[in-house]
Amino acid sequence: MSQRSFEGSGLRIYAILYLLFLYAPIALLPVFAFNSGTIIAFPLQGFTTDWFAQMSTNSTLRRALGNSLTIAVSASILATCLGIFAARATTRFEFPFKGGIMGLIMVPMVLPEIIVAMSLLVVLLGAGLQLSILTVIAGHTLICMPYAIAILSTAFSSLDKSLEEAAYDLGETRWGAFRLVTLPLVMPGIISSLLISFTISLDEFIIAFFLAGNEPTLPTYIFSQLRFPKQIPMIMALGTVLVVLSIVLLAIGEYFRRRGIARISGKDSGGFQ
């Protein structure tokens, strides 16, 4: 067994180094966000919270944040609603061309975003439609839908069919059974689907960059500011806030995912299978 523990400790050291590599860029964010120097380089100058203050008074940034929140909330609700239909259909029913249909719906997961963005842009311009937040919402709903379906399918497939049948036997209508029995049981899945879709949309750059017209979103605003060295410290402060926000959202999502597993009394397999 000594060889195994040796192997284990070797791998453990590797795992910790790997985590350091994964976290290295993010760890630098707060370092520069609180650094009073205007140049993003070492050695550090002094401590300041000016960049956060500058961030909170920036009106373009506020507009970009408003747009991003509108887009992310709309896209996550739309993607989750469409995802509920798809997850219910694949986990419960057999129908013709099931593989092909699901394949098409899941394609955005593997299609480079530039292709999605460009093809949508060509169609929108060809149809003479005005680019706006709405066109970004359409694009984001499309790319969030596969992730929503993946999460919701797990929630729907671990559902016990007999619970719904019991509701029918007790005189509930199909909709009544769905609303009173199924929906509460898959609610943790719905919440984590909403959170994941929200996070994906909030961070999505390519589609927003090409389909938003003149409206800024957070990522496109960040991209436009990266060209100006003077603006970088403020972007670092913004990044710090975003990282903290993502971690909070993910932790909430993880909490609901685990509670969902506990509720359906399955064992925690880490969200897979």
Add this chain to the structure above:
Amino acid sequence: MARHGLDAEAKKGLTLIAPPLLYALAVLAAPLLTILTYSFLKDGYLEVIAEFTWGNYAQVLTDPIVRTIMLRSLIVAAMVTLVTVLLAFPIAYYVSFMVRPERKSMWLFLITIPFWTSYLIRVFLWKVILGYNGVINSTLTGLGIIDEPLTFILYNVNSIVLTLAHAYAPFAILPIFVALEKIDRSLLEAGRDLGESRAMTFWRVTLPLAMPGVIAATLIVFIPTIGDYVTPELIGGGKIPMIANLIQVQMLALDNRPLGSALAVTAMLTVALVSVVFLFLNRRFLRMRQ
């Protein structure tokens, strides 16, 4: 029932799948068909002329610039995939085999957190790390190890590969982890009981059984990296474009939509072809999954 061709269950299923299917048809399939059509049309000044031509594809296939950029995209994506999957396998193995079951979720959570933080800022921070006055250079000059900042670490293919390998790490770890989790642990004991060494058991039992996960990881990393737009723009300094940058320039800056469409279609076909060849080469691992 048989007369209608569909039974009640199939009808219910199709009714349910209709909204997401119609959405995907309208927002995904229709636009993709549009660029496929455009790729066979002629480009006029500020408009697309509805006249069939192979000219765009001829240009895509013969233009040396397009060929260089396409080849570069393929090489970068292949290098990123190789680095990412090789680095990811030991982590997936560690979490699956060495970490106690109740702590696996926490490890996966730790691995995925960086992936959910702003992609743009993460990419930009690599520029901060690798840059002329960056973390690495200022540390090394500060320590007196080098006199002049190293210039070969930014604005080149290596820095693009490093940045992308970082960005796609979780995509590689998760599928391999899932495949490793599915391995029946008693098979490994059997291998050991039959007198195989630990290394041989890994080579002959664990690795072949993990291959479906490795194959999935390879494709999941390869396909999006070949179409990455942000990293060549930020890390490459716009001087080493990849295929996504070229498509964007043709479509918007040069307003040549037919050529841009032909480039997009060619890129998709190339990716599909590489994926199919890759799957074909690994078919024996995928067949033994059951």
